[in-house]
Amino acid sequence: MKLAGQSHSLINRLALLFALLTFAATATLGYALYRALEQQLTVRDDAALVNRVDQLRTLLRDVDVVDLIRQKPHLFANMLGNREALLVLQYPGQAPLIEVNPGNSRVPDVKPVVADAPLSLDAVHHRIEPDGTPFIAVSAAAITSHAQEPLLITSGRLLTERTRMLGNYRDQIVLLAAIMSVLSALLAYWIARRGLSPLRKLAEQTGAIGIRNLSVRIDSADAPQELLPLITGFNGMLDRLESSFTQLSQVSADMAHDLRTPIGNMLGQTEVALGQRRDVEYYQRLLGSNFEELQRLSKMTDSMLFLARAEHADHVIERKAVDVSAEFQRLADYFEGPAEERDVRLVLRGEGGVWADAVLLRRALANLLANAVRYAEPGSEIILAASQEAEGTTITVENTGPTIAEHHLARLFDRFYRADPSRHASSSSSGLGLAIVRSIMTLHQGKWSAESRDGVTCFSLFFPTAQQ
Template sequence: MKPSLATRLSLLFAACTAAVSLIAGIVFNRASEAHFAELDHQLMAGKLAFFQETLAGVTNAAQVPSREAELRGELERHPDLGLRLTGPDGSRWFERLPSATGTETAAYRELPAPLDPQHPDGSRLTLILDITHHQHFLQRVQRLIWLTMGLSALATALLGAWAARASLRPLRRISATAAHVSAQSLTTRLDSASFPVELRGLADELNAMLARLEDAFQRLSGFSADIAHELRTPLTGLLTQTQVVLARPRTLEDYREALHGNLEELQRLTAMVNDMLLLAKADHGLLAPDRQPLELAAEVDALLEFYAPLAEERSIRLEREGEMQLRGDRGMLRRVLANLLDNALRFSADGTAIRIRLQPGSVSVENQGAPIAVERLPYLFERFYRTDSARREGHGEHAGLGLAICRSIVRAHGGEIRCESNDGWTRFIIEFPAISAP
């Protein structure tokens, strides 16, 4: 099992503190050693001149006893100082070690020099300084360094654990909030202003995700309710009509008429189910257009010729302006244009005009009629949405899926569709920036 983030941070803090303490201790220890060595050298250098002057003129071992009393007197005044004299051949003329400490635990620092500076190859004089007390001090410093390092690492680990837990508290709040999110609590939001700067972006993104989930859940709930509503009416009609027909014996013509009525309802239900399947494929990115070069003007003209008899009944003029070439799925784009043209005919005032404008990269279908309120425009392309606030149960063949299908097909082609309603005109504008070139 891997350690927690707080544990890892605590161990990291402790390791960093121990490393810094160790480096600082080593630097201090080396500086102390260098300082003591410098002081010892200064001390011995000061005494070196005295001993060289005292032993001036000594050229052999027989002459040393005459100076021995003076040498011992000086050495007794400095018990941590010793002296050794050696001849040119290395024979020892005189030696007295420092008497400040025992020889078993003593540590010495030596300063060799020629007895006569004028003859560096002659007899030699070596000063010996007892540095045992220095060594004891440095050992205590080293023990103190290790103790400090250990205590610092421990204290840092404890403080780091506290600091890590305190710093990770916002993450625990996020986790607790996420654990309580359900279908009944999608309105829960994090107070991002109370989070540290580093986590504020995460909190904002989580809030945005929750908002998207809430919106998607509401849409799904509404979609399910709309499906139930749209399917309930025709199914109830089919069931009622079938029960009435079967309630008593009927003539063949009555059975035929009932079957024709049922067939119409079943065809409408089939079309609705097919539309919902198409929208489901679009939602999962499975709507793949068969792109081929198209002359959109020819497709529009064919649709206008098809709808011309319906328009003539209401004295509505059908007009097409401009031309456009693109690569797209002929059947899908004809369905989009047919849906928009059908909507335009249903909501146009008698004696007005419907215009289809073709321009490079865009298509617009315009009609004159009752304006659409601005607050309703964003919802026009939602499934089962109708601009009239009251549903007409059991009447009409439009389930409110046409514009949703249009948007799915346009987006599958890399485009976008929007609606504008002002100055007595309602315009559905399709933009194909990705496929406008043939």
């Protein structure tokens, strides 16, 4: 399996690709040169054969052919030049006066060029022998001084030597292409290894990062320009992971602390109750106290589940135009009873619409109103207002009560964070209300903030419009 993985590595694939490209380029160039050489040799051989026949026509014009053949038969053999040539002299319809054919080639049956017509390369006929060797031939009529009819000259040549030379040239091209491919593959392998060395360093750095050293970041000082976006993305991912891990650790610790208190209370009270027989009223008070603690645990569990679903990447909300005044009135009716118990009055200001998920909008505003009712001074007002802007709708919840210190405001929307430590064990709050508000606003791509000065605390939620 290791060898298979290496054979499909990026370096090996780049080397193989370079080798194939080099072989294709070299072979293509070699083929073009081969074809050019073959064409030049063809023209040369055709011209040599035409020139030989033309010389014979000139020679035989002023001599007695029969007498010349009888006195100097070797002259025609010498004119051929090699053992692969062919020469046949004959009058039409008669036996050959002379036939020089040392290679025993088949005499071609081609139409001769007339006696008074000039010879050109078009007069050359080409054929392929059964063994694949090319054969060229020219047939022409010649006027002699002592004959009434023209003499037929047929000359040909078997191109074995040219075929062998071209074959050697072709083999050299293939060998050169193969050698160049191997050299190109080795060079590409070396270049790829050097070029990918920053990736190996990056892999080593990322492999060394674990839970214990999430604060370590990848060094981009000596990294090539092409890897900078990747390194930046990795470091950004590590920032998010470190933040999430830190937050998760904090949440786990806070949640364990918050769960330990009600569980410890119920265990302690139950243990005391089981120590000896009690009256019915005692057990009723114990069950009532345990019921309150269980309600707090249930509320905390529901809130944590909601946050987990809300912060999921695939969470989809159903936004639509929601009437502000109608939602404000719905919330006022719901909080009328708690507000009267705290001797506070709800004031509603604003109209128009807001682009939001109606259910999530109610939950966010309900959490803010619950906090406002809980911490408002008796006899004061809680103002629920909305203002319309071109970019969106801003909803504010304002109450009069204890001023929240500046260093607490930035963390009010964190999970389990309470600005008032004395209320940490309160059964009426799970410490997740404002964290839920933050998650809801994140789903709406909105903004959230809190201000507190001179005894007036104001929470603001901004919902962008559909176009935004």
